[in-house]
Amino acid sequence: MKVGLFGLLGSGNMGNDGSLEVILAYLREHHPSAELSSLCSGADVVEARYGVPAEPLHWYYTRDRDPGPLARFGLKVFAKFRDSARVLRWVRRQDVVIVPGAGVLENTLPLRAWGFPLSLFLLSVFGRLTGTKVAFVNVGSNVINQRMMRFLIRWAAGLAHYRSFRDSLSRDSLATMGVDTSRDEVFPDLVFALPGPDVTVESGTVAVGLMDYHGSNDDRASADLIHKTYVEGMRRFVRWLVDGGHRVRLLIGDEVDEKIVREFMADMPETLVYEQIRTLGDVMAQIARAEVVVATRYHNVLCALKLGKPTVSVSYSAKNDRIMADMGIGEYTQDARTVDADRLIVQFTEVVAAADRIGLVLGENAGRKSAQLARQFEVLSAALGMPVETAKESTREVIS
Template sequence: MSGPRIGLLGRLGSGNLGNDASLEVVLDLVRRRRPDARVGVMCSGPRVVSERYAVPAVALHHSAGHGPAAWRVLVGVVVDAVRVSAWVRRQDVVIVPGMGTLESTLHERAWQMPWTLFVMALSGRLWHTRVALVGVGAGAVPEPVQRWLLVAAARMAGFRSFRDEQSREEMQRMGLRSHDPVVPDVVLALPVPERPAPPARSVGVGVMAWSGTNGERGRAAELAAAYVVEMGRVVSLLLERGFAVSLLVGDDDDVPVARRVAAIVGEDRVTLVLPTTPAELVEAVASVEVVVATRYHNVVGALRCATPVVALCYAPKHHALMAMMGVGELCHDLRGLDAGRLVDQVEDVHARRQAVRAGLVRRLEEVRPVLEEHLGAVAGRVLRAAPEVPA
């Protein structure tokens, strides 16, 4: 008898290593608990996902090709609805693995991922396919159409869990009746290799293609340019203090930003580290004594490795994550960033790095059984897996 057809859906394989790390955790769960499953993925980068994870994958969105912009959007909306619904119909289960699935902290249009999620969830109801949002992030969504689509999609999902309390609270404020579980980000369950001793006074600075929120599209170029200048100032101050600086990225979109920051400070004075897989990102953040990072999952990756990290926060999710890990004081708001104060704190964290690392190791030991229990619940309720037999 053939096993269940399990689909994974999201912005996967498109260069965002945090999203791919979430996929790896859930895909590992499926393979361990339902080895008989027939797994498929609907994603942004089907070729990458298919080659890297040895699963069949199809494109998430249809490109309408030629014609006026409004026509291309209309054709894309209709074609995507048909394609997504047909794909969901072929599955027994569809899982959205982690990610900031229900937020709008970055640029997003209602007809893009919000529409896809709505069609996915509605199709799940129509075709009796179980839909699960596992450990997802959410945030305030000011655009009314986008907000309605995301809340409706979440409401129709048969299983939901959130990666922090503020995500659940935001969905409740937007109209979702939710008493769903809140668990740490699933990427904290990612396996990590043995950590070699990092070089002395090494700092990894994770930069990001940041250009404001979804509501600031008109100022995107201005905000992006200001971010590059400010990160150049931060790196210059770190170099003046005698730190060896590596510039890190967590998404393909971040690479040009890293190169621009390197050009500001002198390319021969910094090391560019451009990981292309979650494993390479983990290795990068484990190979320095302190991390300073903007992109959310660069912060998560550093915490997973118990590398002391100072977070440059563009959304409440950073504060929630850092507080959960016991290092809430190591947060700096990206807007109005004081480079001098930030570097002073990096110096202080570096001096206390062994104590900070020990605290992170203890917290990870507390987090691990919580995540294991939750993933076990996903296996039972969503995958319909048999209970694990203790060794």
Template sequence: MTAGDSIANRFSRPEVDAALEPAQAGPAAPAMRERRARIALFGLFGCGNLGNDGSLEAMIEFLRRRRPDAELVCICDNPDEVTRKFGIATRPISWSRHLTGVTRKIDKLFLKIPGKMVDLAQTLRHIRNTDLVIVPGTGILDDFGERPYGMPLDIFRWCLGARMVGAKVALVSIGAGPIRHRLSRWLMTAAARLAHYRSYRDTLSKEFLESVGLDTGRDLIFPDIAFKLHAPANPPPKSAGAERLTVGVGVMSYYGWYGFARGGEAIFAAYIEKLAKFVVHLLDNGHDVRLLTGELTDKTAVDALVEEVGRARPDLPSSRMIAEPSYSLHDLMLQISAVDIVVATRFHNVVCALKLGRPTISLGYSRKNDVLMEEMGLGALCQHVERFDVDNLIDQFANVVRSRDDYRRRIMDRVRQFEDDLDRQDAYLLTLI
């Protein structure tokens, strides 16, 4: 595989290509349908993860543009927040998680079985008139930070409920794996098996599900749907040379794959200590720093990093290191548009940086970052968040500085291919509605 290959061209099917022409004719006339199509969007939305909400936003924009007559409902983690942000009807993923008082005690007494039965009954009740359930992007099929009876069980229950009432299920540009807990792996693989349509955001995800027994022969690969989001006005980098750059440093509150496991605090402290050394190097060499986040909880990491840098450089002017909150991927992209180079941990920090053509170094906690970087021709600019070497990072940064114009051109060429590939997938999705 070469970085210039089109993902969709490498994993195409005749029916996908055939779907392009009818999709261009525009949405079907409402009179052709007996009733409005009802589409449910499923995922961990509204919980403060900007990447997840950006994936939801990209799918809502597409459906409103191409199927404006469809009735949309979002099955999500925080219904009130999703309704506030996107103005659509919502349902909670789980009712048992919100039990309080006596009912919560009774549920615990009976090993939480009553709560799970309530969840199943409510799932069937709320999905019975649905035509299509779409899981729009996100790393929905991994168990990062999840116990089996959390999201792994939830996605299985909703996919099973959809099939029971005759609704179609589409997993669209999702991420999959790793799934380290055996029960979580069974639940998530079973959920994927229930889908009518599956596409993955990278080869890694497809190969993982194939390795755990799923038949992926008819599945496709398309880029992460966040690449479809509209970018803010994107002026060229303001720096005239390498003497003074603004570097975006994406910070994450990272405590290991299972954040609730022992040793998480030590992992977090080591990450912040090493990242602070790199930031101090940038500042000492005349560069400015803008801290980037991808989830509301990342404020903990930002505060810790600012404190660590402050101890090393107590007289640092506040203008040299800027830390502003982001509440959406649009906010994040607006901040990235003001930097020259990005060094980031979170996957959608990397996605947004690449979307804007910024040369990027990844300090990822999962192979998904590495695979995306390899697709962009940036495979040499990756390290793992728990094992990265500061001296190596400094060398990688120096390499990017020397060749950043070349990196920028290469990235933008690839992003345009990603957008074309996603148009192909959109065309096929319209045939499911």
């Protein structure tokens, strides 16, 4: 059986690649004879890191681009036709295409309709035309206001053969946009199936997750002000931690975030620690060394919760607030658009004081979510007509 993996994979976002790792572990354990390939944004990385033959999703970004505006526009138009033909050829070769997790149906960060949303739309349309089953597995969504992007996302999801969501907020958002989700199920985020690292906690260490944050698609007019407010608020909080004697480890969730890390390191070079992060496993290894986590990227927050760390979420999306509430500590959040350093200090102090209680609550909830994911994989195999090829056992145990 030919199984394709589709998405913004291998392009620097650790959360997306973490979801890919979980799906690959599931396929290789339960469907080892499946012939895998990928159409993705970071084909070279996916091939080298995961051993999956891959093709680039967007031709325009694989070549040197002429700086002239007219030539650039012409290349982009040509690239859209070329990319559409590539998606069709690739989809026709697959029996099944899986879009693994991540917020592929949302626009909580700046995004253009004619980029990845169009690619998703073409995937689902060509899947229907060629008889290839397209599955959106454990994905995130939000209510999209921009008319064209809403149209593309709505039809991309609506034409899919199978859908599941990582939270009820995502399922409800898609329903609000006109997709019948009454038969779609909600499962915990795929990251809960990843193994936790075996490292020693460093006393007094706080992990702070930074983000090159400029607001959402709806915030483009005030993006610079939002960015400035976020960076200044986080810098003031980090200075307070350092002045209080804490060892601070900086985290990222996407390679683009290293720009902000470099700014912080230049400002406080003797007191901050940053070790290069390229995978979600790297993120978890850093988080595991800390006693407390304060972070912005969704998968930084998610990994901290999975590992039972007292956590404060500087949230850029409702999905951050939802997972914090679902894990039992919803009071420790604030909006990344208007970071209040004084409030952040109070929230940090409160989670430290309640660390033992929070650790117990998070441990119980994380274990429950990991166990629930085993059913996600059973349902997926059945929905895609892929008989399990090995002795039946918990996928969570296999991945762990």
